[in-house]
Amino acid sequence: MTMSMPAAFVLKACAELPEPEHCLRHLAEHLREDGLELAEEHGALVVTLPDVHGRMWCEDGQVVVQATSKDAETAYFVRSWLDAAFRHLAAGEPVRVSFEENWKTRGLPPSFSILKVQAMRMVSRSMKRITLSCPDVARFDRKDALHLQLLVNFAALSQAKDDTKPAAIWRRYTVRSIDVSNGTIDVDVFMHGGNGPGAAWASALAAGDMVGVAGPSGGGIGIGKAGRYLIAGDETALPAIARILEMLPVDARGDVFVEVSEASDTLPLALPAGVTLTWLKRCETPLPLEQVVDTCLRSIGAEPVCLWVGCEAEVARRIRSKLRAEPAFGDVDHLVTGYWRRTSH
Ligand SMILES: Cc1cc2nc3c(=O)[nH]c(=O)nc-3n(C[C@H](O)[C@H](O)[C@H](O)COP(=O)(O)OP(=O)(O)OC[C@H]3O[C@@H](n4cnc5c(N)ncnc54)[C@H](O)[C@@H]3O)c2cc1C
Structure with missing residues (x-):
């Protein structure tokens, strides 16, 4: 029916x-x-x-x-x-x-599926790569939808009785890579050291565990429209930056800035020849991400620029308000997203 x-x-x-x-x-x-x-x-x-x-x-x-x-x-x-x-x-x-x-819901998003953890390994000091077996992997193989939603309390929800079910806790992550022939996707989780349910989920995960997933949805960049790309972010945006770089045309020009804590947090990234990558180490860099973006935008001439930033929510807010307030930045095609929110606890 x-x-x-x-x-x-x-x-x-x-x-x-x-x-x-x-x-x-x-x-x-x-x-x-x-x-x-x-x-x-x-x-x-x-x-x-x-x-x-x-x-x-x-x-x-x-x-x-x-x-x-x-x-x-x-x-x-x-x-x-x-x-x-x-x-x-x-x-x-x-x-x-x-x-x-006005619709009937089964309490889960329509795209919900349960995937199995096939393997896990640390790819840098702070980044855990989780490989998930995915029977309908082709659904993730899209350039316009880079992210998925992870139901990080899936285990607790599946075990709870109906009347004691906790609220679903979702966290957003990027599909770092898709392997259609092996039927797997990789998700890179930054182990930020905070007490969040996402980080706790990733550190407790074991091979063979089942994971609740929805998506893909959101993300991406207007590829091919810009004369120059300016891409910036912190560790949480690194998987999205890596995927965006893989999608850029070979003749793309631009700059990429990634803020990390130390050298052992960096990862190899595939770059078009005309794109320069700078790792900003928090303890050594005098300029935080927003100032680097600002300085870079000011040095660019009249050519169309595409700016993509993924970082802490308050930093993203300040970058967006600068883009709105400065007439010189009025034409910058941009997507500036808060990837996480700093809280005091
Ligand atoms: C579109 C999108 C794509 C994303 N892709 C990825 C991805 O591929 N990989 C990835 O690791 N993350 C990614 N993120 C970020 C991820 O969703 C957040 O970091 C998430 O909030 C972590 O959830 P949590 O439950 O661990 O912490 P939260 O519940 O959000 O926060 C708990 C505590 O931890 C602190 N905290 C949270 N994140 C950080 C951080 N990055 N650094 C320092 N302290 C932190 C907070 O200040 C808070 O005190 C993405 C976010 C978006 C919006």
Whole structure:
């Protein structure tokens, strides 16, 4: 039996949070930090993206969000993001959230699959390469969708009884490489030393474990449009940078900057002859990533530039606001993404 799908996937979430006005402002701030633009319309904050249109407001002491997504996969991750954001806003207190949807969900994204860990090895001091067996590997072999989502608490979720199931915890990673003939993909995880569920998942993983995966989705660069490429990031963006470099035309020109802690965190990268790679070692480099990007942009003439950056969310926010504020950078075709968020705990 085939289930009919709605033309648009509409989700309404109502969260009973202490100080809802303050929480709404916090939610809006979080979205702005991620580079999204919010407009005010009839007392609601509105965000419009290619695949989602969202409105959020306060009503009867609750924070209300209505999101309309183009597909079920996007709708699932909007719901998952909201769920995590409401829990974060409640700061450990129990929070009552009700979700209403116009489609039936099995509680997982449509692209969800379970892959097996075939092998693992450290490829640098801090980067763990995880090789996953993937029966339908061809689905990852795309130039316009570089990333996947990992369900990092898959083991806990599969063991829990229905009434005690924890919320799903997803983390985003890049598909570093695809081996169609062997039916495997590689994911490189930066072991950042923080206490996050993603890093904990990667350090506890063993060959033979099963892993919950969704995707691929997102990422990439406008290849072939630019006269010059400026690509920068830290260790978390290194897998994406490596893949982007492999996709550049052989005659591409540009500069790549990767910030790492020390020399043993570097990895060999395949570069077109006209592209220069600089490793920025945190302890030795006087200029942080954002200043390097700024200096580099200023030294480029009138040719069209494509700027791609993946780094800490606050650094990404500062780079984006500089691009907006400086008329000289107005024409720079750019994708500047927060790959992780520094928190104090
Ligand atoms: C599109 C995209 C693609 C990505 N691809 C990759 C990839 O291929 N490989 C990869 O390793 N990561 C990648 N990331 C980053 C990865 O999703 C984040 O680092 C993720 O937040 C790690 O989750 P966590 O649960 O370990 O830590 P979190 O729950 O996010 O954070 C927990 C604590 O750890 C600290 N922390 C988190 N990340 C770092 C860090 N990088 N350095 C220092 N402290 C940190 C935080 O400050 C916090 O205190 C990608 C992110 C995006 C958006």
